[in-house]
Amino acid sequence: MNHSMIQSSVTLMGLQQKIDLIAHNVANVNTSGFKRKEASFIDILASRAGQPPGFAREGRLTPPGFHYGWGARLGHIRIDFSQGTLKETGNPLDLSIEGNGVFEVEVPVQDADGNITYETRWTRNGAFSLSVNPEEPSELFLVTDNGHYVRGTDDERIRIPAGSKIKVDPDGTVWAQARPDLPAVQVGRLKLLRVLRPQSLEQDGNNLYKLPQGMNIAVEDVLQNVAEEEPGMAPIQVRQGFLEQSNVNLGEEMSELLQAQRAYQLNSQAVRSADTMMNIANNLRGS
Amino acid sequence: MLRGLYTAAAGMIAQQRKHDTVTNNIANIQTPGFKRGETVARTFPEMLIARIRGSQGEPKSEVIGRLNTGVFAEEYIPVFLQGDLQETGNVFDFALISNIEVEGMTFDASGKYVAPDGQVTFQPQAFFTVLHPDGERRFTRNGRFTVDAAGTLVTPDGYPVLGTDEQPIILRDPETDAPVDDFLLDSGGVLRTADGQPLGALLISRVDQPHRLIPEGNGVYRLAPGDGAPAVQVVGGEVQIRQGYVERSNVDAAQSMISMTMALRIYEANQKVIQYYDRSLEKAVNEVGRI
Numbered sequence: 001m002n003h004s005m006i007q008s009s010v011t012l013m014g015l016q017q018k019i020d021l022i023a024h025n026v027a028n029v030n031t032s033g034f035k036r037k038e039a040s041f042i043d044i045l046a047s048r049a050g051q052p053p054g055f056a057r058e059g060r061l062t063p064p065g066f067h068y069g070w071g072a073r074l075g076h077i078r079i080d081f082s083q084g085t086l087k088e089t090g091n092p093l094d095l096s097i098e099g100n101g102v103f104e105v106e107v108p109v110q111d112a113d114g115n116i117t118y119e120t121r122w123t124r125n126g127a128f129s130l131s132v133n134p135e136e137p138s139e140l141f142l143v144t145d146n147g148h149y150v151r152g153t154d155d156e157r158i159r160i161p162a163g164s165k166i167k168v169d170p171d172g173t174v175w176a177q178a179r180p181d182l183p184a185v186q187v188g189r190l191k192l193l194r195v196l197r198p199q200s201l202e203q204d205g206n207n208l209y210k211l212p213q214g215m216n217i218a219v220e221d222v223l224q225n226v227a228e229e230e231p232g233m234a235p236i237q238v239r240q241g242f243l244e245q246s247n248v249n250l251g252e253e254m255s256e257l258l259q260a261q262r263a264y265q266l267n268s269q270a271v272r273s274a275d276t277m278m279n280i281a282n283n284l285r286g287s
Numbered sequence: 288m289l290r291g292l293y294t295a296a297a298g299m300i301a302q303q304r305k306h307d308t309v310t311n312n313i314a315n316i317q318t319p320g321f322k323r324g325e326t327v328a329r330t331f332p333e334m335l336i337a338r339i340r341g342s343q344g345e346p347k348s349e350v351i352g353r354l355n356t357g358v359f360a361e362e363y364i365p366v367f368l369q370g371d372l373q374e375t376g377n378v379f380d381f382a383l384i385s386n387i388e389v390e391g392m393t394f395d396a397s398g399k400y401v402a403p404d405g406q407v408t409f410q411p412q413a414f415f416t417v418l419h420p421d422g423e424r425r426f427t428r429n430g431r432f433t434v435d436a437a438g439t440l441v442t443p444d445g446y447p448v449l450g451t452d453e454q455p456i457i458l459r460d461p462e463t464d465a466p467v468d469d470f471l472l473d474s475g476g477v478l479r480t481a482d483g484q485p486l487g488a489l490l491i492s493r494v495d496q497p498h499r500l501i502p503e504g505n506g507v508y509r510l511a512p513g514d515g516a517p518a519v520q521v522v523g524g525e526v527q528i529r530q531g532y533v534e535r536s537n538v539d540a541a542q543s544m545i546s547m548t549m550a551l552r553i554y555e556a557n558q559k560v561i562q563y564y565d566r567s568l569e570k571a572v573n574e575v576g577r578i
Binding site for chain 2: 062
């Protein structure tokens with residue numbers, strides 16, 4: 001049996017996954033609010049060939065048995081929640097979070113009977129816009145760029161009277177001013193959550209995060225409502241007119257890619273070497 | 288009888304094992320905390336060769352000498368050289384720097400000391416201590432930890448990381464039980480919350496005979512049956528922990544390529560030897576006694 005071939009091909013697969021992951025990060029270098037993912041390798045569970053006690057001869061350094069490794073696999077993929085740089089856009093509906101927080105949005109989910117229910121998701125992407133409330137045309141909802149409703153601290157959608165100017169305070173309070181000569185009115189406060197356990201969040205596409213299903217994880221253990229926090233915690237603030245850029249660092253990704261590619265090459269060399277070995281064994285009898 | 292035929296075949300198998308070990312090292316060149324392995328070959332037990340029928344006037348039986356008729360891959364020895372540290376900036380990443388001195392011994396570049404009488408001693412090594420689901424301890428140099436939903440500090444495979452109180456380290460505020468997301472490691476190996484509350488200290492085990500550890504995969508090692516439990520290593524001085532770093536694999540690509548090529552070529556040389564024996568046999572079978 002050719003272990004070398006198995007080890008190398010298994011590892012090639014893992015390296016391919018790593019390269020895919022890097023490609024995903026690089027592809028999102030311009031996605032606002034995007035958080036890069038990183039992965040590391042773990043050696044695969046090893047096996048040990050038994051050796052009878054007679055093998056324990058003088059000069060032997062290890063206990064009886066011969067170790068067989070089976071290569072490496074990609075394990076432990078995690079989301080890097082570090083802050084991205086803020087870019088000024090001047091658009092009053094572009095909001096960014098400074099600090100380790102997320103916005104809460106609701107996403108429509110169609111169940112088996114065709115009924116639409118709303119599920120909670122979180123996002124760092126604050127490129128919001130407004131959409132008209134179909135039931136009340138004088139009212140607008142604050143929505144994400146995918147049209148998902150943004151929630152306030154009261155767990156309701158944020159509603160803004162049509163035609164008003166919007167101002168957002170650093171603590172997330174949203175003010176609407178209908179006319180310049182009228183005072184601004186508070187229309188809600190953005191629900192901000194502090195991410196305590198980014199390891200327990202799962203990416204859901206469209207730059208959204210959710211809790212992994214079927215793992216019975218309590219929301220309080222992962223996210224903490226910033227509005228209910230005691231003072232003294234690291235600040236989480238909303239910046240109006242700014243967008244958070246992706247936290248992908250191209251230089252870093254390229255050097256990771258380079259290393260992964262070289263490791264891929266090295267492993268394909270190992271495959272070639274193992275192949276030559278099989279060829280030698282096949283030609284044992286001569287041709 | 289052509290003894291060498293089997294000797295060469297044994298040589299091929301031994302080189303195959305060597306090749307397997309090298310390719311496994313290559314496979315783990317990006318695995319944090321991985322320690323490369325080396326295969327040690329041993330000759331088959333010696334046998335005594337004696338002449339059983341001498342010519343006239345010579346003794347009937349005379350010892351000619353000793354002969355080994357093969358080789359096998361005897362053991363796999365992990366080499367616990369320090370790997371390079373790589374900065375990740377993640378608070379859940381820890382790297383061990385271990386350079387434990389033993390009085391009267393100077394360890395060479397491969398971490399061993401050979402006494403004048405030939406006795407080999409390996410440098411003791413420090414490891415993170417984790418708890419396997421079977422209740423036994425495992426040891427690892429892969430300090431890329433994470434946290435589970437309950438707040439326990441775990442390895443990527445979910446093995447809890449033990450603290451000096453022999454209990455898993457829980458990342459929750461000791462007073463309020465609130466999950467802690469920001470913590471710092473002080474120079475004594477104690478994890479503290481941002482305002483200085485201790486969360487637990489990482490239990491570092493000192494293994495005096497690291498080469499006897501059995502690699503289990505998943506980045507962990509277990510003790511060989513019968514070996515005593517390792518002592519607790521005090522952090523600071525010879526052994527340090529760095530937060531925000533991981534220890535890279537200590538596999539060297541160039542060295543591995545050379546070892547791999549060597550194993551392959553010796554394998555090929557052994558194949559040639561078999562072919563030569565084959566020719567001899569061919570002659571013996573087909574040509575000797577041809578009329």
